[in-house]
Amino acid sequence: MMRGSILQFVLFFVYLVVQVLLLKNLVLFNTAFCFLYVAFILLLPVEMSNLLLMLIAFIFGFTIDIFYNSLGLHAMALVLVAYLRNYWLTAITPQGGYDVGTPPTLAANGVQWFLVYSLPLVFIHHLVLFFGEAASFNRFWFTMLKAITSLLFSASVMLIFQYLSLDRGRR
Amino acid sequence: MERLLKFVYESRAFFTFLILELFCVWMVIENNQYQSTTYFNTSNSIAASTISTSQNIREYFSLTDINNDLAVENSVLKKKLDQRNQLLYSMELSSFKDAAIINRFDYVSAKVINNSTRYYKNFITINRGTNHGIRAGMAAVSQLGTVGKVKSVSENYAVLISLLNIDDQVSSLIKRTGHFGTVQWNGADPLLIDLKFIPRHVKIQVGDTIVTSGYNAVFPEGIIIGKIESFKLNEEAQFHTIKVRLSQDFGKLSFVEIVKSNLKQEQDSLEQKTIGEPK
Numbered sequence: 001m002m003r004g005s006i007l008q009f010v011l012f013f014v015y016l017v018v019q020v021l022l023l024k025n026l027v028l029f030n031t032a033f034c035f036l037y038v039a040f041i042l043l044l045p046v047e048m049s050n051l052l053l054m055l056i057a058f059i060f061g062f063t064i065d066i067f068y069n070s071l072g073l074h075a076m077a078l079v080l081v082a083y084l085r086n087y088w089l090t091a092i093t094p095q096g097g098y099d100v101g102t103p104p105t106l107a108a109n110g111v112q113w114f115l116v117y118s119l120p121l122v123f124i125h126h127l128v129l130f131f132g133e134a135a136s137f138n139r140f141w142f143t144m145l146k147a148i149t150s151l152l153f154s155a156s157v158m159l160i161f162q163y164l165s166l167d168r169g170r171r
Numbered sequence: 172m173e174r175l176l177k178f179v180y181e182s183r184a185f186f187t188f189l190i191l192e193l194f195c196v197w198m199v200i201e202n203n204q205y206q207s208t209t210y211f212n213t214s215n216s217i218a219a220s221t222i223s224t225s226q227n228i229r230e231y232f233s234l235t236d237i238n239n240d241l242a243v244e245n246s247v248l249k250k251k252l253d254q255r256n257q258l259l260y261s262m263e264l265s266s267f268k269d270a271a272i273i274n275r276f277d278y279v280s281a282k283v284i285n286n287s288t289r290y291y292k293n294f295i296t297i298n299r300g301t302n303h304g305i306r307a308g309m310a311a312v313s314q315l316g317t318v319g320k321v322k323s324v325s326e327n328y329a330v331l332i333s334l335l336n337i338d339d340q341v342s343s344l345i346k347r348t349g350h351f352g353t354v355q356w357n358g359a360d361p362l363l364i365d366l367k368f369i370p371r372h373v374k375i376q377v378g379d380t381i382v383t384s385g386y387n388a389v390f391p392e393g394i395i396i397g398k399i400e401s402f403k404l405n406e407e408a409q410f411h412t413i414k415v416r417l418s419q420d421f422g423k424l425s426f427v428e429i430v431k432s433n434l435k436q437e438q439d440s441l442e443q444k445t446i447g448e449p450k
Contacts, residue, residue, distance in 0.1 A: 021225050027289045030361070050184035058191050067222070069212045069294040069330060072198030079195065083188045132199065133291045134337070139358055 004101065008044065012060065015040040020067040023157075032149035037064060038125050039158050041082050042118055043105060046098040050086050057082035070133065077128040081121050092116055106162035118158060123151050203338065212323060212330050213285050213296040219328040223298060226284045230425075237425050244314040276391050277431040279303055281311075286333075288361035288421045293333040295319060297427060300327045310390045310430040316419035317341065317383055317396045318427050329429075334396075335361055335421055342387050343396055346380040348373055354381065354396055354415065361421055363400060366413040371404055373411070381415050391430055 019037040026034055041057050061075030068074060089098075094109055106114040126147040134143050179186060202212075213219055230237070281303075285296035299305050301324050311318040311331050319331040319339065332339050337358045343366065344351035352368040366381060379399045385392025400416040 021221070024287075030289055033289070051187055054184070054187055054191055058195075061195075066212060066215060066218050069296075070199075070290075070292065071202035071212060072195040076192060076195035076199065079188065079191045083184070134358070135203070135291075139291075142359055 004045065011040060012056075016060070016063060019064060024067065028153060029149065031146045032153040033146070034153050034157050035122075035125065035129070035150065036154060036157050036161070038078065038081060038122050038154065039118075039161070041078060041085065042121060043103045045101060045103050046089060047100065048086075050083065053082040053085060054079050073129060073132050076132060077125045080128055081125045084124065085121060088117065088121060105165070106159070107165065111159075114159075114162065115155075119151070119155060122154055122158070123147070126150050126154070213294070214300065214323050214325040214328040214330045216325060216327065219284065219296060219298075219325070222296060223284045233425070236423070240314075240423075240425065247314065277304075277433065279305060279429040279431065281305075281329075281427055281429055283424050283427060284328075286421065286424055288333075288335055291337045291358045293335045293421075294322065295331040295333050295424065295427070297329050297331060297429070298327065299429065300324045300329050302326050304431060305329050305429050308389065308435075309432070310394075311427045312390070312394050312430060313419050313424060313427050315395070316417065317390060317394050318419060318421075318424065320389055321429065331427075333421060334364065334417070341390065341396070342384045343381050344384040345369065345373070345375060345399075346382050346393075348375070348379070351384045351386070352410075352413075362417055363414050364397065364417055366399070366415050367410060369411045369413060371409060371411060375399060375402055375411060375413065377401060389432065389435070391432070 015037045019035070023034045023036055037060065040060065041053065044053060044056070057078040058075050061078035062072075064074040064078075065071050089104060092113070094113055098104065099108060102108055104114075104117060109117075130143045130147045130150075131137070137143075213222060279299055281297040281299035283295055284298050285294075287293045287295075295311070295318065297311075305321060305324050307321050307324055309321045311321065317334055319333045319336070322330045322332045324330075334341065334354070335356050337356055340353050340355045342351060343354045345366075350369055350373045352366050354364050354366050356364050369375065377399055381396045381399065383390040383392055383394045383396060395418050397415040397417040400414045402411050402413040404411050
């Protein structure tokens with residue numbers, strides 16, 4: 001457990017650095033953004049309590065916001081994801097339940113389950129983020145386009161990283 | 172009472188959620204204010220120095236371009252200086268004796284260390300702050316055109332609201348006809364910006380130059396914004412719908428100049444006295 005916490009703590013900074021120094025500058029077709037950092041919240045251990053999740057999400061989102069000059073926006077979207085995450089996990093519990101102490105990864109539960117788990121949550125995150133930024137429904141379809149293309153982009157990158165870590169686990 | 176406490180305790184996750192979200196919304200709204208004095212953005216020294224380091228590394232790959240830009244700027248400035256000198260000889264200086272008017276604007280050069288063009292609300296971070304005399308509300312221009320206004324400053328860094336920000340409005344005029352309107356970005360194409368409130372009787376042409384009007388004392392007048400790319404006039408519309416191609420490609424911004432308007436306070440206080448507090 002202790003080792004796990006330290007690992008999560010290190011991962012916090014890894015996700016942060018990758019997001020603000022690398023992925024922030026990576027935008028495809030002017031509409032597709034990559035918010036890989038959502039994966040950090042998604043991949044925290046299953047039995048972590050809602051309260052702790054939301055606090056971590058808030059701190060993490062707030063730090064991301066500092067670098068994006070968008071105070072409160074990322075924190076808002078991420079806290080929402082953190083709040084919904086555990087309910088969603090309970091709703092889609094695979095047969096036999098989750099292994100205790102492990103994060104809900106692709107390696108543990110298979111690709112189909114992982115997609116069902118991550119896509120809606122990431123999409124909600126993106127919707128809140130982009131509509132929050134636009135602060136209106138004036139540019140509804142353009143904002144929607146942004147959210148959908150970003151969903152595809154973020155989810156693909158997330159999957160790639162999942163497969164990379166899958167490989168390492170087997171060796 | 173006990174039951175109420177029990178209820179609150181049992182749904183503590185939901186209440187925490189609510190409190191955190193409300194706090195976030197409050198921050199978002201607070202941050203949307205023009206000239207907020209927040210410390211939590213990229214003018215923050217830790218965030219800024221991180222970004223600055225990363226930008227330094229990236230800059231090595233575009234040094235040639237930056238050099239070229241600077242050389243071009245140099246030549247343009249030299250030419251302007253020469254023209255001005257010629258003009259001064261011929262005009263005998265009679266109308267420009269007021270030093271306060273001549274020195275109305277000071278310029279501070281700054282390097283862009285962070286820039287975005289793809290969000291609805293884009294900001295630019297520069298490596299100059301209060302130590303270099305920069306204050307919130309000052310204008311930023313580049314050699315190619317208008318860039319934005321200073322939003323918040325720390326000691327050594329400042330965050331600018333880019334012209335590519337859906338909240339930013341700049342008073343501007345059509346140079347050829349002299350009619351003034353407002354430019355505001357619509358959030359889609361980072362190369363185009365909308366010119367609003369040009370009444371329908373005005374005869375405009377594709378290619379007309381749009382410059383800042385200088386009515387709000389933030390921007391010096393006559394700083395180029397761009398050229399009219401296309402326009403249309405709907406049957407019942409009061410105003411033209413005009414797309415302006417920005418003269419400054421914001422994707423390539425590397426140096427900006429902050430304009431210190433020495434007479435801004437005087438103009439503002441005079442306007443406040445006569446018109447009343449601005450909203």
